[in-house]
Amino acid sequence: MTDIDGVQSSEYDVVVIGAGPVGENVVDRARAAGLSTAVIESELIGGECSYWACMPSKALLRPVVARADARRVAGLSGAVQGPLDVDAVLAHRDYETSNWKDDGQVGWLESIGADIYRGKGRLTGVRRVSVTDADGTERHLTARHAVAVCTGSRAVVPALPGIADVRPWTSREATSAKEVPGRLVVVGGGVVGVEMATVWQGLGAEVTMVIRGSQLLPKMEPFAGELVAEALTEAGARILTGVSTTAVSRAGHDGPVTVELDNGESLETDEILFATGRAPRTDDLGLDTVGLEPGSWLTVDDSCRVQGSDWLYAVGDVNHRALLTHQGKYQARIAGAAIAARAQKTPLLETDPWGAHAATADHAAVPQVVFTDPEAASVGLTLAEAEAAGHRVRAVDYDLASVAGSGLYANGYKGQARMVVDLDRQILLGVTFVGPGIGELLHSATVAVAGEVPIERLWHAVPAYPTISEIWLRLLETYRG
Incomplete structure (x- = not known):
């Protein structure tokens, strides 16, 4: 650390702006490669997902959905007709957010050797970042190899009268x-x-x-x-x-x-x-100091490096590729590996689709679960998206309620499944399930889509009886005719 004109200045291999799940994963991959790393956060370490999105929302949804499921089970439905214990639900939500305290996540970052800077991070030029903390103290950081912008997105509120x-x-x-x-x-x-x-x-x-x-x-x-x-x-x-x-x-x-x-x-x-809707958290990030438009989404290549730059990366929501926590963490693993390879002067030989330095799933295999009652889950392309992309496809639909496991899961089960088949390559381009309890079923579809598993090989993946997973057999039988 040096002191220049009264301002502290430090140099690292990698500087990460934003310590949500995406920034944490970039830090983790950089440190695993032996790179010195600083991470900057103006709010809670752990970011939106941990405190205001994924974790609290799912903690709130779980009792609502569990009660709905229980009301459809013979012998149990009569015992769960009353209201939920709201205080208990909210208390559990608070527990899952660590009561909006980030001590545990701070401890983890410190344990892997990352330096944490609390304050507002802004780009001030090529590989240069300033950090301004709550009392106005400013520090300057320089990155030898890369700066990763992982600042996420914010909710958009329309400018309505009143x-x-x-x-x-x-x-x-x-x-x-x-x-x-x-x-x-x-x-x-x-x-x-x-x-x-x-x-x-x-x-x-x-x-x-x-x-x-x-x-x-x-x-x-x-x-x-x-x-x-x-x-x-x-x-x-x-x-x-x-x-x-x-x-x-x-x-x-x-x-x-x-x-x-x-x-x-x-x-x-x-x-x-x-x-x-959402907007990128790039308004006051100093993008103009490096020739980029303040407040804009940042366009990147498949290694998450900003187009036109050899040092700036944008990972997670800010690149507008897939605004999902798990997809941002996936991008972070890809970007971290690419940063490490470039820092070590190793050629990026795995930039082809599905390579170690290419976030291919952003284009072809994005999974998502909506935790409503019923749950809705999808991966890959919808029928409309596949057709718009010029693929020759066929949609295969099946009533999830017709599967033996669904009837055992709940009385009056309602659900639907669809797989979108690429008729030329005989692989799946997309799968959608809707119904109670299907969220945990999605990863099988994700493996099939990301792995580009041939339809004929899927025929040999035998689902256990009597589970809801038998929907795979029914979809394949319908496709074969």
Whole structure:
């Protein structure tokens, strides 16, 4: 460490801006390769997923979905008809977020030899980063080999009349709320919208969803949104499609919120959640100092190196390839390996698809589970995406309720499965499952898609009887005719 003009300056092999799951994984791979590494974080070590997204949302969803499953089991349904213990649910949510304390994750980073800098990180030039902490103290860091931007994304709130006074919920408030609102309006029908509608409806709120499009989960196969909408409606939620919010207002400081819609209807609610998209956290990152546009998504190659640069990497949400924690961590493993190889002057010989330095799954095999009731899970391309990409394909559908394991899992089981077959290569381009308990089934589909397993070889992967996994046999039988 040196002191230049009163400002502390340090040099590392790799500097990582952002210590969420993505940044942590870049640090881990860099340290495993023997590279000195600094990581900068302005909030909690562990990032959005640990405290305001994946972990709290799934902790809230689990009791809601478990109760729904139990109500469909003979001999058990009568014992689980009452309300959930809200205090216990929220307390467990707090436990899963470590009560919004990051001591454990700090300890892990320290244990692998990473230096942690608390404060705001900004690029100040090629391989240069400044860190400004809460009291205004500034430090300068220089990277010998790479700077990795892992700052993630933030929720977008539309600039509607009255929005500032309403203090709307975003995903952060929806996953960390301390009490159940009597009424909740959810604007948006994507993953955050449907999961949070499921949570708060299940915990006792009166939920209304306002959807600009025609269906929920528009990025998945159409039947996914249809089945989730049907279940939410049966649970008591109201879903308005094809309408947009035009204005909002709140009576007093804590009074009810009035929501104006473009169909002329007005809704009154206690809280309103906007789940209407994400934007990159690159506004005040100093991108202009290296010739990039502030506030922009960063375009990268398959090793996650920013196009036009030989030192700057953008990993996770900021590159807009796949805004999912597990996919960002996958990118981090790829980027970390590429950074290490380049630092060691080793040629990147594995940049071909599915190579060690190519995040190919971002294009061909992105898995996702939506933890609603029923669950919706997909990997790879939908039928529409495959056709738009010019593939000659066939969609094979099967009713999940017709599988023996589904009937044993729940009375009145409802579900659907689809595999999208590339007719020229005889491999799967995509798979979608919708139904109770199918989240853990998805990885089998991910292996089939990522591994480009031939259809004829899948015929020899025998599913155990009587499990829901027998859906694979039924899909293959339908395809063979």
